[in-house]
Amino acid sequence: MMIIKSPEPIWSKATLNVNSTIGEVVQNLDQLGIKIVLVTKDSGELEGTISDGDIRRALLRGLNLKSSITSVIHRNALVVPPDLERALVRQLMIANKIQQIPVVDDKNCVVGMHLWDEVVISPIRDNIIIIMAGGKGKRMRPFTESCPKPLLLISGKPMLEHIINRAKQEGFNKFILAIQYLGHMIEEYFGDGSLFGVNITYLREDSPLGTAGALSLLDPIPEKPFLVTNGDVITDIRYGELLDFHERHGAVATMAVRLHEWQHPFGVVHTQGIEITGFEEKPVSLSHINAGVYALNPEALDVLSSNESCDMPALFESLKGQRKLTIAYPMHEPWLDVGRPDDFERAQINLDALKI
Template sequence: MMNEIWRDAILPPNSNIGEVVKNLDKVAIKIALIASESGLFVGTISDGDIRRALLKGLNLESPIDSLINRSPFVVPPNVGRDMVTRMMMLNKIQQIPIINDKHQIMGLHLWDNLATQPKRSNVMVIMAGGKGTRLYPYTQECPKPLVRIAGKPMLEHIIERAKLEGFNHFILAVHHLGHMIKDYFGDGSRLQCEIEYLDEKEPLGTAGALSLINFLPSTPLIVTNGDVITDIRYGDLLDFHALHNATATMAVRFHEWANPFGVVSTNGIEIIGFEEKPVNRSYINAGIYALQPSVLVKLMQNQHCDMPTLFEKIRSDGDRTIVYPMHEPWLDVGIPDDLIRAQKKLDKASK
C-alpha cells in the first residue's frame, strides 16, 4: 500500500467527471475509490474509464454514475504481497482495493509499490529544434529547450520524467543553437541514459526530423515536443497504442472555450434560434505521439513535415490513427506567461 494516500482518492457517488479528473491528477494513483456517505465501498473509476467516457462525448460536468465499476477486483486485508502481485500480473491491473467483510475500504494495493518499473526499449524522440521566438528575450541567446524551470532546463525535466518510467534511449532533434543542447546533455552519461542527436540543417517541422533517423527501431517510438511540460505517463500512452493496434496515436487534450457573446442562428435572414454564451468543446493536439516504426518510411528525408500532415498520410494509406485522451496536467510553454505557470507547477510539485 502507498501509505494512506488512498484515503485522498475516495469520492462520493454524486461526483461529476471533472471532480474525478481533479482527484486523479492530485492523488496520482490512476484510480478513484467511490464510497457512500456511510463509508461503504461502491466501486472504482480508473484513469482509463475517464478516457473512454471523454471519447463517448461526455464532458466534465457529466455525472459518474454510469462510469462506476461496481464489481472491481478486490481482496480482503489478509492477502499477502506476493499473492497480490501475481493477481495483478494475471489480471493485467495496477490497483486492487482492500475491502473488509463489512464492505469498508481498508486500503489499496498499487503495482508501483509492489514491483519495480520495467525498462522500456522504446526510443523517445524529442523535438528540440525550435527558435522559441514567442519566448523572447529568454531565447535570444539560449535555445528554448534549455530555458530553466525550477532550476533545470525544461528538456531535462522531460527526460527525467521519462526515465522514471523505464525509458533510457533518447534522440534529440536540434537546430537553433543546437550546439548548446549538445554541450549540456552530451551522450547522456551524466543523466545515466543514452542520448543521440538529429541535426536539422533547416527546420523540418514537428515530424520531418524523424526522416533523419538512420535505423529502423524494432519497437514503437514516443515522440514529444521539447516544450511540453506534463504529468502524462508515456508508458500508458504506448500501452494504449498497442492495445488498439494503431499505427499512430496522438495524445489530445479536451479544450473548452466559452463564447462571450450570445449566438444567433439564422436561415438566410430568418432568425431560427438563440444560444446564450455557448461553450465549444473540442480536442486539441497535445504534442505527444506514439508511432509504429513503419511510419518512418513514409517520410522523405530532409523534407519539411508536420505531425498533422503525417497523420493524414498514414490515414489515407489505410492505416489506423487514433487519439489518446489525456486528463493529466499539461502545459505547452510557448510564451513568458506559460513559463511562469510551469515554474509555479514544478515548484509546487517539488515541495
C-alpha cells in the same frame, strides 16, 4: 498500464480449472510465489480467485489436498479492464489491501494480471523517446535570442531535463534529441546522457524540418514502437501507458489529445435565413487539441521524404490517406505547452501544482 505479455505470462501459469484440487493449488502457489491462483471455467471465464490464506483456512476446516476447490473459491474477486491506468490500479490495491488484481476482457475472460511490484516499480522499457528540440522559439523572444527554448529554466532546470526525468521515472532510458537552432548548447549540456543516468544521441538538422521531418534522419530506424514529444511540452502524462494504449489497439500512429474548453466572449444568435431560431449566452465549446506527444510504429516513417520538412498533423494525414490506423489517446493529466512568455511564467508558478 503494463500487463505481462511474455510467451508464458505469469497469469497464465497461475490459472487453474474450476475442477482442480487443493493440492494442485498448493503446488501452484509454491511454484510461482505470487500468493494467488486464478480459477477459470472451461469457457475461459474467470470463476474466482484463491489465495494462500484461503487455502490455510480451508485446511483448518478439515479439507485436505485431495479436496475440491469448489468451496474455497472467492467468487467476488476484484477485477479490472485492460485499459485501466496504473495509478488507478495502485489506488485499488491500497484501498482493498491486495497485491494482485486479475485483468479481464468484456467477456470476463482473464487476459492479464497486475502485481503490486509491477504497479509500484515501473518496468524497464527499451523503446526510444525522441524529443523535438530544434525549434527557434520565435514567440518566446527575447528569452530565446541566446538560448534554445528547451534549455530555458523552469524551477531551476531546463524544461528538456524535466521531460527526460519524467520519462526516466517510467523506465525509459534511451533518448534521441532532434536539434537545430543553437543545438550545440543542448548537446553541451546533456552530452551522452550519462550524467543524467540515461543514454542520449542526436539528430542534427541542417535546417528546420518541422515536428515530424527530423524523423526522416533516423539511422538506424527503431525496431520497436517509439515515442515522440515536443521539447516544450511540460506534462505529467504517463508515457508508458500511452505506449501500451498504442500497442494494444494495433495502431500505426497515436496522438495524445487533450480536451480544450473555450468560452465564446459574446452571446450567440442562431438563425435560419433571416429568422432567429435561438440564443446562446456565451456558449462553451469543447474540442480535442493536439498535446504534442505521440507513439509511432517504425512503418510510420515510410511516408516521410528524407530531409524534407513535415509536421506531425501532416504525417498523420498521410498515414490516414494510406488507410493506416491512426488513433487518439485522450489524456487528462496536467499539461502545459510553453509556447509564449506568459506560458513560461505560468510554468514557473504551476510546476509544483502540476505534480511534475
